[in-house]
């Protein structure tokens with residue numbers, strides 16, 4: 001029992017620290033964007049949805065446009081933590097990269113690569129694994145949740161250790177800012193621990209790895225159209241690349257309540273308020289104003305407003321996305337160029353790591 005509360009306290013402290021640091025980082029970007037290298041990524045497990053769009057993608061584009069160097073990892077090795085590698089993976093990677101480009105990630109300014117394609121990055125996992133203990137790995141709450149969610153009786157070795165692999169994703173390029181949601185904070189703590197221990201053990205005079213900082217997004221939490229956690233597998237998320245008809249259908253089936261008057265009350269009326277919030281985000285307006293305007297129009301008016309708002313907001317994104325998927329050559333070029341850039345960084349880092357570890361013969 002005391003163990004649990006201790007962990008809760010750690011998590012709260014880590015969250016409070018990350019929030020304070022994030023505010024200071026934002027101010028620092030404005031002053032000198034060139035001092036920062038952002039590393040972030042996604043698992044290619046299906047198309048990205050509006051939760052990603054408002055939660056992380058717009059933020060990445062904003063940072064890129066501020067002039068902060070940004071590297072995005074397509075975390076394909078993280079898809080095999082709890083399943084076999086599916087034959088759909090190449091297509092899934094294309095879809096993910098198409099989402100990135102369509103929302104405004106510019107491959108001339110942002111490096112996009114898949115970590116399976118960069119052997120030197122993966123090789124960092126061996127020394128990194130030597131720097132953490134089994135109990136430290138076992139304590140990671142996100143891994144625990146994913147183990148339960150996987151439905152498997154026990155975790156695979158990769159599921160148990162992937163936060164160490166994620167440290168390699170971040171440290172291979174000396175990323176110093178990692179935009180994340182709360183669930184990723186334990187992984188970032190592990191990355192910082194690995195950086196610290198590597199320095200203590202192999203580079204005590206002059207730290208080789210910096211300790212990256214979390215940049216917590218202040219984006220509101222969106223629910224799925226059924227009022228549950230938004231998730232690809234629940235079919236309750238509006239994909240960025242969905243058609244207008246698919247969007248309309250999903251919204252038509254969305255859960256509401258029996259109160260005819262539309263209000264914004266996230267605690268008392270989570271489902272209706274979530275739809276209002278989504279419409280407000282798409283329209284760039286305040287949720288309360290949107291609710292007020294719909295008023296006694298009821299859920300059918302709310303759904304009409306929302307469908308139009310989403311489709312209008314994503315129209316140009318979707319048309320660039322279809323063009324990219326139609327002719328995939330641009331997507332291929334982006335991945336190839338990204339692999340080259342990331343590969344050069346990883347090679348250089350691994351060379352230094354080998355030197356520091358006395359493994360050059």
Ligand code: TRP
Pocket residue numbers: 039040041042043073075078166169170178179180184
């Ligand atoms: N674990 C992240 C997720 O599930 C994806 C990811 C992989 C990542 N490597 C990363 C995120 C490095 C930030 C930094 O969404």
